[in-house]
Amino acid sequence: MKTVLVLGARGGIGQAVAQAFRRAGWRVLGLVRSGGAGEGIAPIHADLFDAAAVATACGSVDIVFNGLNVPYPVWSTQALPMYEAAADVAQALGARHIYPGSVYNFGARMPLELSPQVPFAPTTVKGRIRVEIEAMLGERAEAGRVKTIVLRAGDVFGGPARNSWMQQLVAKDLAKGRIVSPGGYDVTHAWAYLPDLAETVVRLAQVEESLGAYEVFHFDGNNASMRELARAAGPNVKLSRMPRFVFSVMGLFDPFMKATIEMLYLWDVPHALLDDRLAQVIGPVPHTPLERALTSIM
Template sequence: MQPTKQPITLATPTTTQQIALVLGATGGIGNAMAQKLLQRGWQVRALHRRAAQMAAADSSGIDWRQGDAMQQADVIAAAEGAAIIVHAVNPPGYRNWGELVLPMIDNSIAAARMSGARIILPGTVYNYGADAFPAPSESSPQNPVTRKGAIRVQMEQRLRSAAQGGVRSLVVRAGDFFGPHMANSWFSQGMLKPGLPVTAVTYPGKRGIGHQWAYLPDVAETMIRLIEREEALAAFDTFHMQGHWDADGTLMVAAIGRAAGRPDLKVKSFPWWLMPALGLFLPLMRELSEVAYLWRQPLRMDNRRLLKVLGSEPHTAWDQAVQSTLAGMACIKA
Protein backbone atom coordinates (compact mmCIF):
# COMPACT_ATOMS: atom_id res chain seq x y z
CA MET A 1 0.00 0.00 0.00
CA GLN A 2 1.35 3.42 -0.93
CA PRO A 3 1.32 5.83 2.05
CA THR A 4 -0.71 9.00 1.84
CA LYS A 5 1.41 11.97 2.81
CA GLN A 6 -0.29 14.06 5.48
CA PRO A 7 0.86 17.69 5.66
CA ILE A 8 1.77 18.83 9.17
CA THR A 9 0.06 22.06 10.20
CA LEU A 10 -0.39 23.77 13.53
CA ALA A 11 -3.86 22.87 14.75
CA THR A 12 -6.26 25.65 15.78
CA PRO A 13 -9.84 25.58 17.13
CA THR A 14 -11.12 26.05 13.58
CA THR A 15 -9.14 23.22 11.98
CA THR A 16 -9.18 19.46 12.28
CA GLN A 17 -6.85 18.25 15.01
CA GLN A 18 -3.72 16.46 13.89
CA ILE A 19 -3.24 13.07 15.52
CA ALA A 20 0.03 11.95 17.09
CA LEU A 21 0.75 8.46 18.38
CA VAL A 22 3.36 8.50 21.15
CA LEU A 23 5.05 5.19 21.92
CA GLY A 24 6.73 5.41 25.31
CA ALA A 25 4.52 8.20 26.69
CA THR A 26 5.32 7.21 30.28
CA GLY A 27 9.06 7.72 29.73
CA GLY A 28 11.05 10.94 29.86
CA ILE A 29 11.15 12.11 26.26
CA GLY A 30 7.83 10.45 25.37
CA ASN A 31 6.07 12.29 28.18
CA ALA A 32 7.72 15.58 27.21
CA MET A 33 6.61 15.13 23.60
CA ALA A 34 3.05 14.21 24.61
CA GLN A 35 2.70 17.31 26.80
CA LYS A 36 4.16 19.66 24.17
CA LEU A 37 1.90 18.23 21.48
CA LEU A 38 -1.18 18.66 23.69
CA GLN A 39 -0.19 22.28 24.27
CA ARG A 40 0.02 22.75 20.50
CA GLY A 41 -3.53 21.47 20.06
CA TRP A 42 -2.72 17.96 18.81
CA GLN A 43 -4.81 14.92 19.61
CA VAL A 44 -2.34 12.61 21.38
CA ARG A 45 -2.71 8.85 21.53
CA ALA A 46 -0.53 6.61 23.68
CA LEU A 47 -0.18 2.85 23.53
CA HIS A 48 0.01 1.02 26.86
CA ARG A 49 -0.49 -2.52 28.14
CA ARG A 50 -2.67 -1.13 30.97
CA ALA A 51 -4.50 1.60 29.10
CA ALA A 52 -7.58 1.70 31.35
CA GLN A 53 -5.42 2.13 34.44
CA MET A 54 -3.41 4.91 32.80
CA ALA A 55 -6.55 6.71 31.61
CA ALA A 56 -8.06 6.62 35.10
CA ALA A 57 -4.95 8.22 36.62
CA ASP A 58 -4.25 10.75 33.86
CA SER A 59 -6.01 14.08 33.42
CA SER A 60 -3.77 15.52 30.69
CA GLY A 61 -6.06 14.62 27.80
CA ILE A 62 -4.03 11.76 26.34
CA ASP A 63 -6.10 9.11 24.56
CA TRP A 64 -4.74 5.86 26.01
CA ARG A 65 -5.01 2.87 23.69
CA GLN A 66 -4.70 -0.73 24.85
CA GLY A 67 -1.76 -2.50 23.24
CA ASP A 68 1.91 -3.39 23.18
CA ALA A 69 4.66 -1.83 21.06
CA MET A 70 5.98 -5.36 20.47
CA GLN A 71 2.73 -6.30 18.71
CA GLN A 72 2.65 -4.93 15.18
CA ALA A 73 -1.14 -5.14 14.88
CA ASP A 74 -1.53 -3.02 18.04
CA VAL A 75 0.77 -0.30 16.73
CA ILE A 76 -0.92 -0.25 13.32
CA ALA A 77 -4.37 0.06 14.92
CA ALA A 78 -3.27 2.86 17.26
CA ALA A 79 -1.60 4.77 14.40
CA GLU A 80 -4.68 4.87 12.16
CA GLY A 81 -5.13 8.45 10.95
CA ALA A 82 -1.97 9.67 12.70
CA ALA A 83 0.26 12.31 11.13
CA ILE A 84 3.27 11.39 13.28
CA ILE A 85 4.46 8.43 15.35
CA VAL A 86 6.83 9.41 18.16
CA HIS A 87 9.02 6.36 18.69
CA ALA A 88 10.26 6.98 22.24
CA VAL A 89 9.78 3.47 23.58
CA ASN A 90 12.66 1.54 25.17
CA PRO A 91 12.84 -1.63 27.27
CA PRO A 92 12.65 -0.62 30.96
CA GLY A 93 16.00 -0.68 32.73
CA TYR A 94 17.74 -1.64 29.46
CA ARG A 95 16.61 -5.25 29.87
CA ASN A 96 16.67 -7.38 26.70
CA TRP A 97 17.70 -4.33 24.67
CA GLY A 98 19.05 -6.33 21.74
CA GLU A 99 15.98 -8.56 21.44
CA LEU A 100 13.29 -5.88 21.74
CA VAL A 101 14.48 -2.62 20.21
CA LEU A 102 14.69 -3.58 16.53
CA PRO A 103 11.32 -5.40 16.40
CA MET A 104 9.69 -2.32 17.91
CA ILE A 105 11.12 0.05 15.29
CA ASP A 106 10.00 -2.42 12.60
CA ASN A 107 6.47 -2.22 14.01
CA SER A 108 6.52 1.57 13.90
CA ILE A 109 7.71 1.43 10.28
CA ALA A 110 4.86 -0.92 9.40
CA ALA A 111 2.35 1.39 11.09
CA ALA A 112 3.78 4.46 9.33
CA ARG A 113 3.57 2.67 5.99
CA MET A 114 -0.15 2.06 6.56
CA SER A 115 -1.05 5.48 8.00
CA GLY A 116 1.33 7.74 6.06
CA ALA A 117 2.70 9.12 9.35
CA ARG A 118 6.22 10.46 9.80
CA ILE A 119 8.23 8.61 12.47
CA ILE A 120 9.97 10.84 15.02
CA LEU A 121 12.96 9.19 16.72
CA PRO A 122 14.86 10.83 19.60
CA GLY A 123 18.50 10.02 18.82
CA THR A 124 21.67 9.85 20.90
CA VAL A 125 25.43 10.33 20.67
CA TYR A 126 25.98 6.58 20.99
CA ASN A 127 26.03 6.25 17.19
CA TYR A 128 29.49 7.81 17.12
CA GLY A 129 32.91 6.42 17.88
CA ALA A 130 36.25 8.17 18.34
CA ASP A 131 36.66 8.73 14.59
CA ALA A 132 33.78 11.26 14.71
CA PHE A 133 35.04 13.20 17.73
CA PRO A 134 35.13 15.94 18.90
CA ALA A 135 32.34 17.64 16.89
CA PRO A 136 30.31 15.19 14.78
CA SER A 137 27.87 16.52 12.22
CA GLU A 138 24.86 14.69 10.83
CA SER A 139 27.01 13.26 8.04
CA SER A 140 29.91 12.05 10.22
CA PRO A 141 30.78 8.33 10.05
CA GLN A 142 28.91 6.14 12.50
CA ASN A 143 31.26 3.53 13.95
CA PRO A 144 29.92 2.93 17.46
CA VAL A 145 31.98 1.23 20.14
CA THR A 146 29.08 -0.10 22.22
CA ARG A 147 26.33 -2.68 21.70
CA LYS A 148 23.66 -0.07 22.27
CA GLY A 149 25.31 2.26 19.80
CA ALA A 150 25.38 -0.49 17.16
CA ILE A 151 21.66 -1.08 17.67
CA ARG A 152 20.99 2.65 17.38
CA VAL A 153 22.79 2.68 14.05
CA GLN A 154 20.69 -0.28 12.86
CA MET A 155 17.50 1.53 13.86
CA GLU A 156 18.45 4.53 11.75
CA GLN A 157 19.51 2.31 8.85
CA ARG A 158 16.07 0.72 8.83
CA LEU A 159 14.42 4.13 8.81
CA ARG A 160 16.67 5.25 5.95
CA SER A 161 15.79 2.12 3.95
CA ALA A 162 12.08 2.57 4.67
CA ALA A 163 12.25 6.12 3.30
CA GLN A 164 12.98 4.67 -0.14
CA GLY A 165 9.55 3.06 0.07
CA GLY A 166 7.77 6.23 1.12
CA VAL A 167 7.99 6.00 4.92
CA ARG A 168 9.15 9.38 6.22
CA SER A 169 11.16 9.78 9.42
CA LEU A 170 13.01 12.37 11.49
CA VAL A 171 15.90 11.73 13.90
CA VAL A 172 17.00 14.40 16.37
CA ARG A 173 20.23 13.48 18.18
CA ALA A 174 21.04 15.08 21.52
CA GLY A 175 23.36 14.68 24.50
CA ASP A 176 22.67 13.05 27.87
CA PHE A 177 19.02 13.58 28.78
CA PHE A 178 17.93 15.26 32.00
CA GLY A 179 14.56 16.65 33.01
CA PRO A 180 11.32 15.74 34.77
CA HIS A 181 10.15 12.13 34.47
CA MET A 182 13.54 10.92 33.18
CA ALA A 183 14.14 7.69 35.10
CA ASN A 184 17.03 5.99 33.31
CA SER A 185 19.68 8.68 32.94
CA TRP A 186 23.07 9.68 34.25
CA PHE A 187 21.49 12.58 36.13
CA SER A 188 18.89 10.51 38.00
CA GLN A 189 20.72 7.19 38.33
CA GLY A 190 24.44 7.94 38.36
CA MET A 191 24.80 11.40 39.93
CA LEU A 192 21.93 11.78 42.40
CA LYS A 193 19.39 9.64 44.24
CA PRO A 194 15.70 10.32 43.47
CA GLY A 195 13.55 11.10 46.49
CA LEU A 196 16.46 12.14 48.70
CA PRO A 197 17.73 15.64 49.56
CA VAL A 198 20.79 16.77 47.65
CA THR A 199 23.79 16.54 49.99
CA ALA A 200 26.44 15.56 47.43
CA VAL A 201 26.74 14.83 43.73
CA THR A 202 28.67 11.98 42.13
CA TYR A 203 30.22 13.26 38.92
CA PRO A 204 31.29 10.70 36.28
CA GLY A 205 33.58 12.90 34.20
CA LYS A 206 37.22 13.81 34.33
CA ARG A 207 38.09 17.24 35.62
CA GLY A 208 38.27 19.73 32.77
CA ILE A 209 36.51 17.48 30.20
CA GLY A 210 33.44 18.96 28.52
CA HIS A 211 30.10 17.14 28.43
CA GLN A 212 26.91 17.64 26.42
CA TRP A 213 23.50 17.56 28.11
CA ALA A 214 19.97 17.80 26.69
CA TYR A 215 16.98 19.08 28.68
CA LEU A 216 13.92 17.01 27.77
CA PRO A 217 11.43 19.87 27.20
CA ASP A 218 13.99 21.55 24.91
CA VAL A 219 14.42 18.33 22.91
CA ALA A 220 10.65 17.95 22.60
CA GLU A 221 10.22 21.58 21.53
CA THR A 222 12.95 21.19 18.93
CA MET A 223 11.34 18.11 17.43
CA ILE A 224 7.93 19.74 17.29
CA ARG A 225 9.29 22.88 15.59
CA LEU A 226 10.89 20.63 12.97
CA ILE A 227 7.61 18.74 12.53
CA GLU A 228 5.91 22.06 11.90
CA ARG A 229 8.44 22.67 9.10
CA GLU A 230 7.51 19.54 7.18
CA GLU A 231 8.17 21.25 3.85
CA ALA A 232 11.84 21.69 4.84
CA LEU A 233 12.40 18.03 5.75
CA ALA A 234 13.74 15.20 3.61
CA ALA A 235 12.03 11.81 3.61
CA PHE A 236 14.71 10.62 6.03
CA ASP A 237 16.20 13.54 7.92
CA THR A 238 18.57 14.02 10.85
CA PHE A 239 19.48 16.98 13.05
CA HIS A 240 21.83 17.59 15.95
CA MET A 241 21.13 19.67 19.05
CA GLN A 242 23.76 21.57 20.99
CA GLY A 243 21.72 21.44 24.20
CA HIS A 244 23.52 22.40 27.41
CA TRP A 245 27.28 22.35 26.90
CA ASP A 246 29.33 22.04 30.10
CA ALA A 247 32.83 22.94 28.94
CA ASP A 248 34.71 21.63 31.97
CA GLY A 249 32.23 19.67 34.08
CA THR A 250 31.57 22.48 36.56
CA LEU A 251 28.42 24.12 35.17
CA MET A 252 26.06 21.21 35.88
CA VAL A 253 27.42 20.68 39.39
CA ALA A 254 27.16 24.39 40.18
CA ALA A 255 23.57 24.54 38.89
CA ILE A 256 22.63 21.56 41.09
CA GLY A 257 24.18 23.28 44.09
CA ARG A 258 22.25 26.50 43.46
CA ALA A 259 18.95 24.68 42.93
CA ALA A 260 19.44 22.69 46.14
CA GLY A 261 20.59 25.70 48.14
CA ARG A 262 24.00 24.08 48.61
CA PRO A 263 26.60 26.30 46.95
CA ASP A 264 29.32 24.30 48.72
CA LEU A 265 27.97 21.00 47.35
CA LYS A 266 30.37 18.10 47.83
CA VAL A 267 31.47 16.38 44.60
CA LYS A 268 32.36 12.69 44.65
CA SER A 269 34.18 10.71 41.98
CA PHE A 270 32.14 8.10 40.15
CA PRO A 271 33.19 4.51 41.08
CA TRP A 272 33.98 3.30 37.57
CA TRP A 273 35.98 0.42 38.99
CA LEU A 274 32.78 -1.09 40.43
CA MET A 275 30.82 -1.07 37.18
CA PRO A 276 32.03 -4.38 35.65
CA ALA A 277 31.02 -6.28 38.80
CA LEU A 278 27.68 -4.52 39.21
CA GLY A 279 26.94 -5.01 35.52
CA LEU A 280 26.80 -8.77 36.06
CA PHE A 281 23.59 -8.26 38.06
CA LEU A 282 22.24 -4.85 37.03
CA PRO A 283 21.66 -4.17 33.30
CA LEU A 284 21.65 -0.41 33.91
CA MET A 285 25.15 -0.53 35.42
CA ARG A 286 26.39 -2.52 32.44
CA GLU A 287 25.00 0.05 30.04
CA LEU A 288 26.49 2.94 32.00
CA SER A 289 29.88 1.25 31.98
CA GLU A 290 29.80 0.89 28.20
CA VAL A 291 29.57 4.64 27.62
CA ALA A 292 32.41 5.58 29.96
CA TYR A 293 34.33 6.93 26.95
CA LEU A 294 31.86 9.81 26.66
CA TRP A 295 33.04 11.09 30.05
CA ARG A 296 36.76 10.82 29.25
CA GLN A 297 36.85 12.93 26.12
CA PRO A 298 34.70 15.84 24.94
CA LEU A 299 32.01 15.37 22.30
CA ARG A 300 29.98 18.36 21.18
CA MET A 301 27.57 17.73 18.33
CA ASP A 302 27.41 20.39 15.63
CA ASN A 303 23.95 22.01 15.45
CA ARG A 304 24.55 24.35 12.50
CA ARG A 305 22.12 22.48 10.27
CA LEU A 306 19.39 22.79 12.89
CA LEU A 307 20.03 26.51 13.18
CA LYS A 308 19.80 26.88 9.41
CA VAL A 309 16.28 25.40 9.40
CA LEU A 310 14.87 26.80 12.66
CA GLY A 311 16.92 29.97 13.10
CA SER A 312 17.53 29.19 16.78
CA GLU A 313 17.55 26.20 19.11
CA PRO A 314 15.11 26.03 22.05
CA HIS A 315 17.15 26.47 25.21
CA THR A 316 16.04 26.64 28.84
CA ALA A 317 18.44 28.39 31.24
CA TRP A 318 20.66 26.08 33.30
CA ASP A 319 19.15 26.96 36.67
CA GLN A 320 15.55 26.63 35.54
CA ALA A 321 16.23 23.30 33.80
CA VAL A 322 18.10 21.80 36.76
CA GLN A 323 15.57 23.07 39.30
CA SER A 324 12.70 21.51 37.31
CA THR A 325 14.62 18.23 37.07
CA LEU A 326 15.36 18.06 40.81
CA ALA A 327 11.75 18.88 41.63
CA GLY A 328 10.59 16.09 39.31
CA MET A 329 12.94 13.72 41.13
CA ALA A 330 11.50 14.83 44.51
CA CYS A 331 14.97 15.99 45.60
CA ILE A 332 13.74 19.53 46.23
CA LYS A 333 10.31 21.02 46.72
CA ALA A 334 8.53 22.00 43.52
Protein backbone atom coordinates in the same frame (compact mmCIF):
# COMPACT_ATOMS: atom_id res chain seq x y z
CA MET B 1 -6.44 19.55 14.43
CA LYS B 2 -3.43 17.35 13.72
CA THR B 3 -2.85 14.07 15.53
CA VAL B 4 0.29 12.52 17.00
CA LEU B 5 0.67 8.95 18.18
CA VAL B 6 3.27 8.58 20.95
CA LEU B 7 4.91 5.18 21.32
CA GLY B 8 6.19 4.69 24.86
CA ALA B 9 3.77 7.31 26.15
CA ARG B 10 4.29 6.35 29.79
CA GLY B 11 8.08 6.64 29.61
CA GLY B 12 9.97 9.80 30.55
CA ILE B 13 10.63 11.08 27.03
CA GLY B 14 7.23 9.91 25.78
CA GLN B 15 5.40 11.73 28.59
CA ALA B 16 7.26 14.98 27.99
CA VAL B 17 6.73 14.91 24.22
CA ALA B 18 3.05 13.96 24.55
CA GLN B 19 2.37 16.89 26.87
CA ALA B 20 4.33 19.28 24.63
CA PHE B 21 2.13 18.28 21.69
CA ARG B 22 -0.98 18.67 23.84
CA ARG B 23 0.03 22.20 24.86
CA ALA B 24 0.56 23.01 21.18
CA GLY B 25 -3.05 22.07 20.43
CA TRP B 26 -2.52 18.63 18.87
CA ARG B 27 -4.74 15.60 19.44
CA VAL B 28 -2.49 13.16 21.28
CA LEU B 29 -2.78 9.38 21.26
CA GLY B 30 -0.64 7.08 23.40
CA LEU B 31 0.00 3.44 22.56
CA VAL B 32 -0.35 1.34 25.71
CA ARG B 33 -1.23 -2.29 26.37
CA SER B 34 -3.76 -1.39 29.09
CA GLY B 35 -4.80 1.48 31.36
CA GLY B 36 -4.37 5.17 30.75
CA ALA B 37 -1.70 6.99 28.78
CA GLY B 38 -1.46 10.23 30.78
CA GLU B 39 -3.40 13.44 31.29
CA GLY B 40 -5.22 14.52 28.15
CA ILE B 41 -3.82 11.60 26.11
CA ALA B 42 -6.23 9.16 24.46
CA PRO B 43 -5.03 5.59 25.13
CA ILE B 44 -4.69 3.22 22.17
CA HIS B 45 -4.81 -0.39 23.35
CA ALA B 46 -3.02 -2.42 20.70
CA ASP B 47 0.11 -4.51 20.16
CA LEU B 48 3.08 -2.58 18.76
CA PHE B 49 3.98 -5.62 16.64
CA ASP B 50 0.56 -5.63 14.93
CA ALA B 51 0.81 -2.52 12.77
CA ALA B 52 -2.54 -3.09 11.08
CA ALA B 53 -4.33 -3.31 14.43
CA VAL B 54 -2.63 -0.14 15.65
CA ALA B 55 -3.62 1.71 12.47
CA THR B 56 -7.23 0.56 12.80
CA ALA B 57 -7.39 1.66 16.44
CA CYS B 58 -5.86 5.08 15.74
CA GLY B 59 -7.55 6.27 12.59
CA SER B 60 -5.91 9.30 10.97
CA VAL B 61 -2.45 10.17 12.36
CA ASP B 62 0.04 12.78 11.11
CA ILE B 63 3.08 12.05 13.31
CA VAL B 64 4.36 8.97 15.11
CA PHE B 65 6.81 9.85 17.87
CA ASN B 66 9.04 6.96 18.84
CA GLY B 67 9.50 7.23 22.61
CA LEU B 68 10.14 3.52 23.10
CA ASN B 69 12.65 2.63 25.78
CA VAL B 70 14.44 -0.69 25.41
CA PRO B 71 16.18 -1.74 28.67
CA TYR B 72 19.97 -1.94 28.37
CA PRO B 73 20.21 -5.66 29.29
CA VAL B 74 18.06 -6.69 26.30
CA TRP B 75 19.30 -4.20 23.70
CA SER B 76 21.16 -6.82 21.70
CA THR B 77 18.03 -8.92 21.10
CA GLN B 78 15.05 -6.56 21.36
CA ALA B 79 16.07 -3.09 20.17
CA LEU B 80 16.16 -3.57 16.40
CA PRO B 81 12.91 -5.61 16.21
CA MET B 82 11.11 -3.05 18.37
CA TYR B 83 12.22 -0.09 16.27
CA GLU B 84 11.36 -1.98 13.09
CA ALA B 85 7.88 -2.48 14.53
CA ALA B 86 7.63 1.25 15.23
CA ALA B 87 8.54 2.01 11.62
CA ASP B 88 5.90 -0.52 10.50
CA VAL B 89 3.30 1.36 12.55
CA ALA B 90 4.25 4.71 11.01
CA GLN B 91 4.13 3.16 7.54
CA ALA B 92 0.71 1.61 8.15
CA LEU B 93 -0.57 5.00 9.27
CA GLY B 94 1.09 6.92 6.45
CA ALA B 95 2.56 9.19 9.12
CA ARG B 96 5.92 10.92 9.55
CA HIS B 97 8.10 9.05 12.05
CA ILE B 98 10.23 11.00 14.55
CA TYR B 99 13.01 9.03 16.22
CA PRO B 100 15.29 10.35 19.01
CA GLY B 101 18.85 9.33 18.16
CA SER B 102 21.88 9.18 20.45
CA VAL B 103 25.63 9.77 20.37
CA TYR B 104 26.34 6.03 20.66
CA ASN B 105 26.76 5.87 16.87
CA PHE B 106 30.04 7.80 16.96
CA GLY B 107 32.03 5.48 19.23
CA ALA B 108 34.92 5.96 21.62
CA ARG B 109 37.12 7.80 19.09
CA MET B 110 34.55 10.46 18.24
CA PRO B 111 35.67 14.07 17.75
CA LEU B 112 34.64 16.81 20.16
CA GLU B 113 32.26 18.50 17.72
CA LEU B 114 29.50 16.19 16.51
CA SER B 115 27.59 17.67 13.59
CA PRO B 116 25.14 15.62 11.46
CA GLN B 117 27.95 15.22 8.90
CA VAL B 118 30.32 13.32 11.24
CA PRO B 119 30.54 9.65 10.10
CA PHE B 120 29.49 6.86 12.42
CA ALA B 121 32.19 4.67 13.98
CA PRO B 122 30.53 2.64 16.77
CA THR B 123 32.73 0.76 19.22
CA THR B 124 30.05 -0.90 21.37
CA VAL B 125 27.22 -3.37 20.81
CA LYS B 126 24.62 -0.69 21.56
CA GLY B 127 26.35 1.73 19.21
CA ARG B 128 26.38 -0.76 16.35
CA ILE B 129 22.68 -1.48 16.89
CA ARG B 130 21.91 2.25 16.86
CA VAL B 131 23.66 2.49 13.50
CA GLU B 132 21.65 -0.48 12.21
CA ILE B 133 18.41 1.16 13.34
CA GLU B 134 19.18 4.41 11.53
CA ALA B 135 20.29 2.52 8.42
CA MET B 136 16.96 0.66 8.44
CA LEU B 137 15.04 3.93 8.76
CA GLY B 138 17.08 5.53 5.98
CA GLU B 139 16.48 2.59 3.65
CA ARG B 140 12.74 2.69 4.28
CA ALA B 141 12.65 6.42 3.61
CA GLU B 142 14.60 6.01 0.37
CA ALA B 143 12.18 3.29 -0.72
CA GLY B 144 9.22 5.60 -0.09
CA ARG B 145 7.85 3.44 2.72
CA VAL B 146 8.01 5.82 5.70
CA LYS B 147 9.45 9.29 6.16
CA THR B 148 11.63 9.79 9.24
CA ILE B 149 13.19 12.64 11.20
CA VAL B 150 16.08 11.67 13.48
CA LEU B 151 16.61 14.17 16.30
CA ARG B 152 19.89 13.26 17.99
CA ALA B 153 20.37 14.36 21.59
CA GLY B 154 22.68 13.77 24.52
CA ASP B 155 21.70 12.43 27.94
CA VAL B 156 18.25 13.74 28.80
CA PHE B 157 17.37 15.18 32.18
CA GLY B 158 14.56 17.14 33.78
CA GLY B 159 10.82 16.84 33.41
CA PRO B 160 9.58 13.25 33.84
CA ALA B 161 13.00 11.72 32.93
CA ARG B 162 13.60 10.49 36.46
CA ASN B 163 15.63 7.45 35.43
CA SER B 164 18.28 9.54 33.69
CA TRP B 165 22.00 9.53 34.45
CA MET B 166 21.59 13.06 35.78
CA GLN B 167 18.86 12.28 38.28
CA GLN B 168 19.94 8.77 39.26
CA LEU B 169 23.63 9.54 39.79
CA VAL B 170 25.18 12.84 38.74
CA ALA B 171 22.76 15.22 40.48
CA LYS B 172 21.08 12.77 42.83
CA ASP B 173 22.47 14.66 45.84
CA LEU B 174 22.38 18.11 44.30
CA ALA B 175 20.06 19.37 47.05
CA LYS B 176 22.84 18.40 49.47
CA GLY B 177 25.36 20.39 47.44
CA ARG B 178 27.09 17.54 45.59
CA ILE B 179 27.66 16.54 41.95
CA VAL B 180 28.96 13.00 41.33
CA SER B 181 30.98 12.33 38.20
CA PRO B 182 31.39 8.92 36.53
CA GLY B 183 34.49 10.30 34.75
CA GLY B 184 36.83 13.28 34.58
CA TYR B 185 35.71 16.68 35.83
CA ASP B 186 36.65 18.58 32.66
CA VAL B 187 35.25 16.25 29.98
CA THR B 188 32.59 17.97 27.88
CA HIS B 189 29.41 15.87 27.81
CA ALA B 190 26.23 16.29 25.72
CA TRP B 191 23.13 16.93 27.83
CA ALA B 192 19.54 17.57 26.73
CA TYR B 193 17.05 19.29 29.03
CA LEU B 194 13.92 17.26 28.31
CA PRO B 195 11.34 20.09 28.22
CA ASP B 196 13.47 21.85 25.57
CA LEU B 197 13.93 18.64 23.59
CA ALA B 198 10.19 17.91 23.67
CA GLU B 199 9.37 21.40 22.40
CA THR B 200 11.89 20.95 19.59
CA VAL B 201 10.16 17.71 18.54
CA VAL B 202 6.86 19.60 18.28
CA ARG B 203 8.39 22.38 16.20
CA LEU B 204 9.92 19.86 13.79
CA ALA B 205 6.54 18.15 13.50
CA GLN B 206 4.94 21.48 12.63
CA VAL B 207 7.25 21.96 9.63
CA GLU B 208 7.74 18.33 8.61
CA GLU B 209 5.93 18.74 5.30
CA SER B 210 8.72 21.05 4.12
CA LEU B 211 11.42 18.47 4.89
CA GLY B 212 12.88 15.59 2.94
CA ALA B 213 12.00 11.93 3.35
CA TYR B 214 14.92 11.33 5.74
CA GLU B 215 16.31 14.13 7.86
CA VAL B 216 18.86 14.17 10.69
CA PHE B 217 19.17 17.03 13.17
CA HIS B 218 21.32 17.45 16.27
CA PHE B 219 19.94 19.03 19.43
CA ASP B 220 22.85 20.83 21.04
CA GLY B 221 21.09 21.33 24.39
CA ASN B 222 23.56 21.91 27.22
CA ASN B 223 27.06 20.71 26.36
CA ALA B 224 28.91 20.90 29.68
CA SER B 225 31.60 19.24 31.76
CA MET B 226 31.06 18.14 35.35
CA ARG B 227 32.98 21.16 36.59
CA GLU B 228 30.69 23.41 34.55
CA LEU B 229 27.64 21.60 35.93
CA ALA B 230 28.81 22.18 39.48
CA ARG B 231 29.54 25.84 38.76
CA ALA B 232 26.07 26.28 37.25
CA ALA B 233 24.44 24.54 40.21
CA GLY B 234 25.81 27.04 42.74
CA PRO B 235 28.94 28.40 44.40
CA ASN B 236 28.95 25.83 47.20
CA VAL B 237 28.38 22.67 45.14
CA LYS B 238 31.18 20.13 45.52
CA LEU B 239 32.45 17.58 43.00
CA SER B 240 33.18 13.94 43.75
CA ARG B 241 33.92 10.96 41.52
CA MET B 242 32.43 7.46 41.51
CA PRO B 243 35.32 4.98 41.12
CA ARG B 244 35.03 2.73 38.08
CA PHE B 245 35.37 -0.47 40.11
CA VAL B 246 32.01 0.34 41.70
CA PHE B 247 30.30 -0.17 38.33
CA SER B 248 32.05 -3.53 37.92
CA VAL B 249 31.07 -4.71 41.38
CA MET B 250 27.46 -3.59 40.95
CA GLY B 251 27.42 -5.28 37.54
CA LEU B 252 27.95 -8.64 39.24
CA PHE B 253 24.48 -8.35 40.76
CA ASP B 254 22.62 -5.86 38.55
CA PRO B 255 22.06 -6.65 34.83
CA PHE B 256 21.47 -2.97 34.08
CA MET B 257 24.80 -1.92 35.58
CA LYS B 258 26.58 -4.77 33.77
CA ALA B 259 25.17 -3.54 30.46
CA THR B 260 26.16 0.03 31.33
CA ILE B 261 29.89 -0.70 31.62
CA GLU B 262 30.58 -0.65 27.85
CA MET B 263 29.14 2.90 27.70
CA LEU B 264 31.41 4.41 30.36
CA TYR B 265 33.69 5.84 27.65
CA LEU B 266 31.06 8.57 27.23
CA TRP B 267 32.34 10.09 30.48
CA ASP B 268 35.98 10.03 29.31
CA VAL B 269 35.68 11.22 25.69
CA PRO B 270 34.73 14.90 25.21
CA HIS B 271 31.77 15.37 22.88
CA ALA B 272 29.31 18.12 22.03
CA LEU B 273 26.37 18.03 19.61
CA LEU B 274 26.20 20.90 17.11
CA ASP B 275 23.80 21.77 14.29
CA ASP B 276 23.35 25.20 12.70
CA ARG B 277 20.64 23.95 10.34
CA LEU B 278 18.11 23.11 13.07
CA ALA B 279 17.56 26.79 13.87
CA GLN B 280 17.20 27.54 10.16
CA VAL B 281 14.36 25.02 9.97
CA ILE B 282 12.40 25.70 13.19
CA GLY B 283 13.60 29.14 14.24
CA PRO B 284 15.25 29.73 17.65
CA VAL B 285 15.93 26.35 19.25
CA PRO B 286 14.37 26.00 22.73
CA HIS B 287 17.12 26.46 25.29
CA THR B 288 16.86 26.72 29.06
CA PRO B 289 20.02 28.04 30.74
CA LEU B 290 21.84 25.28 32.60
CA GLU B 291 21.44 27.08 35.94
CA ARG B 292 17.64 27.10 35.61
CA ALA B 293 17.48 23.57 34.22
CA LEU B 294 19.42 22.20 37.22
CA THR B 295 17.24 24.12 39.64
CA SER B 296 14.18 22.37 38.22
CA ILE B 297 15.44 18.92 39.25
CA MET B 298 16.38 19.76 42.85
